[in-house]
Amino acid sequence: MKKVLTGNFAAAYAAVAARVQVISAYPITPQTTIVEILSELVARGELAADFIKVESEHSALAACIGAQAAGARTFTATSAQGLALMHELIHWTGRARLPIVLANVNRAMAPGWSIWADATDAVSERDTGWMQIYCEDNQEVFDSILMAYRIGEREGVLLPTLVNLDAFFLSHTSQVVDLYDAERIDAFLPPYRPAVKLDVADPRSFGALTSPDYYYEFSFKIQKAHEAAAQAITETGKEFGTLFGRSYGLTEAYRCEDAEVVLVTYGTIAGTAKVAADRLRNRGVRAGVLKIRYFRPFPAEDVVRILGRVKAAGVVDRAVSYGQAGPFYTETRSVLPGAGPALTGFIAGLGGRDVSVADLESMFLQLREGKPSPLVWIGVKP
Amino acid sequence: MIEIRFHGRGGQGAVKGSDLLAMAAFREGKQVQAFPFFGVERRGAPVTAYTRISDDVIRIHCFIYEPDVLVVLDPGLMSAVPLTDGLKPGGTIVINTTLDKSAFPVTGIPDVKIATVDCSSIALRYGLGTPEAPIVNTTILGAVARATGVVSIDSVADAIRERIPNKPDLNAQAARDAYDRLHG
Known part of the structure; x- marks a missing residue:
């Protein structure tokens, strides 16, 4: 089904199509409509997800980390100062290997106070272990979010993804977007089933004190995960093309x-x-x-x-x-x-x-x- | 590709108007793009919005510098900002005004077509906005359809009814009224 949508609506509808189970976010221009739509859909009972209201972006990502660690597919969105406020937990998400997807509307960092497009916000998160995608149009926003879950959740990858869309030039720009149909999307993106999760019946430690004997190897494995991701991105982008008619690569x-x-x-x-x-x-x-x-x-x-x-x-x-x-x-x-x-x-x-x-x-x-x-x-x- | 630039003031609905025009063209099977440029988000401030309509995929993502069509929701803007800069030869200007087109001389661009229609009065007749601040975006789209032929008035009316939650039928009728009254 094709619709005329802004980039923000495309991002929100992608989260819906991915059947995310937990959403937590804090409003910030020009991202706000993404989470507005999602909160409305949850409130009306049209989206079977928990929407966790929080008092800051830092808490929003913290809530997503907890939910994702417990085995839920989660989504959040932010921009600029909001992403910067998440920074500590951006590192945490990457090192905890939680495949959260975050739609970031690229907005200039203040001061001067600006709500317009600039990629410095996302580039500043370069060394956190997250994958980063930059989108050209609203179809790519929709497609990239679906693929980000599929790629990030893959065994051997297990990495979060920042899906970037330019402020206003995408976030508030209406374009024709093909939303496909739910059945085909479900076949492409099955439910999230992590091999390891927070579970009282199977207790493990997460994010525990890590001596120099282990920390180095954790870091080595994140690099290896990125190398595996490059392969996964190529394969998934091709498969996406076979299923939906649009192929993607790195x-x-x-x-x-x-x-x-x-x-x-x-x-x-x-x-x-x-x-x-x-x-x-x-x-x-x-x-x-x-x-x-x-x-x-x-x-x-x-x-x-x-x-x-x-x-x-x-x-x-x-x-x-x-x-x-x-x-x-x-x-x-x-x-x-x-x-x-x-x-x-x-x-x-x-x-x-x-x-x-x-x-x-x-x-x-x-x-x-x-x-x-x-x-x-x-x-x-x- | 047809490029259309809307000029209005905050509160008149230029942004929604650009979106509705794109929706109308999408209903006719076109590729479309619509986006705003907000300066300061307050009532009365000049607002620019853009619509592109094409048979092919639209890849361009910058402002419109050489429009085919200008849509002017507030005639005061004709003298307040350099509106007609870049208008293509043979281009069209649609203006919401009580004045005749002869009140808006355009120099330096050959074969410009000017269409004037009193959208404010039409909008008020259908209860759209207040006498101090009539909402003219839907009305003027009828004039745009008539003056340019980029979309049909039926597609405009359908897009309005689909996307305007408040008084959809009155908004659509106002657009038809402007279409019928336009003096090209």
């Missing part, structure tokens, strides 16, 4: 086969970049786009394979790692061999500043000039 390469210049980017900017690439191709410039879907696990193999055959590439970041450069730029740089393409890092769209087709065309054209730079700010006002 990345998506758009018109890269014969490209002389490629822009690497993520989120909604990737869609606009595809339009810019199309327009430049009409003018004889062989442009392509490499969309990074997963920031963690980072798709090193895809990046090396696709960028390895182009002369010049650029990375467009809607985030900054202050004192260094764009975070996706530094990650991309880190996996490319020294002889790789000339690589430029662009900063664009911070705090919801619009990134237009013309902006992206100018970035493509700048790549052709052969003067790579790690840090180019697009459209800074004097």
Whole structure:
């Protein structure tokens, strides 16, 4: 069934379709409507889940951790300062290997107080053990949440996932979304049955004091889980395509086969970049786009394979790692061999500043000039 | 792809209007996109909202800089902000106003079609909003359907009845009224 939905409704309906059993969240613009819808559905008895009301985002994730550890499939959503307030428990979730799914509406960190799009909030959670997906459109939001449960709950993975959607450019944008039908979704995503859970009949310790004899290996296993996840993401994305007609991978390469210049980017900017690439191709410039879907696990193999055959590439970041450069730029740089393409890092769209087709065309054209730079700010006002 | 930019003031319903237009086009099998740009969220502040309608998948995710159609819910905005910047040659402007189109000269863009209709009075006749703040978003969609032909008036009326929980039939009738009265 196809409907016209905002990104926030797509996220909420994905949680419903995934038959989540526990939801806990705290409102924050521009995420609020996600949990508003879910709380209404629970209150009306249309969603068989517990909605745990809390006084902060920190408590919201704490409630999800408890519920997930007890064997429930859980969901939460937040943005910016709310995600930052969860930070301590974001680490806890990753290290406890609880496959919670969190829809994060990418919003700029304050101050200046801003409700608009910026990926710095999510990028700041890079080293917590969570997988991170960045969505281009509302269909990808819906699909990614379903796949995030399937992948995260897989034996050998057992990792939480942050599913990111850009503030307003997705959260409040209406688009056509195919919600499929419940039977097919249920076949794709069976009920959550963890091998180990909090159970009084089978007592175990969770999150106990861990001596240096063990902590190191716990960390090693999280890295191995991410490596296993990369495989699981590829397999599940293909299976999803067979079942629902839309395939996904760690990345998506758009018109890269014969490209002389490629822009690497993520989120909604990737869609606009595809339009810019199309327009430049009409003018004889062989442009392509490499969309990074997963920031963690980072798709090193895809990046090396696709960028390895182009002369010049650029990375467009809607985030900054202050004192260094764009975070996706530094990650991309880190996996490319020294002889790789000339690589430029662009900063664009911070705090919801619009990134237009013309902006992206100018970035493509700048790549052709052969003067790579790690840090180019697009459209800074004097 | 047709790109439509709505200009209104907080409280007039520009955001909902852009969404309803997308819904109407979706009913006709189109791909659609609608989104708002809020400055400050308060009544009276200028609000911009965007609708894209296409036969193909819509990948673009930025503001609309070169619209085919401008929908102006408050005529005062015609002079308050540089509204017509970027309007395509041959583009259409639909304005809620009591004035004739000759009151809105557009220079520098060839073949602009201007359509004026007094949506505020129509909306009030159907009990939509108050005399101080009529809600004109549904009404003006009838004028948009007439002036542009991007969607049929039946699809507009159906989208309104589906998505407007309060006075759905009166909102749909107001749109039909504007459609019938439009002086292109």
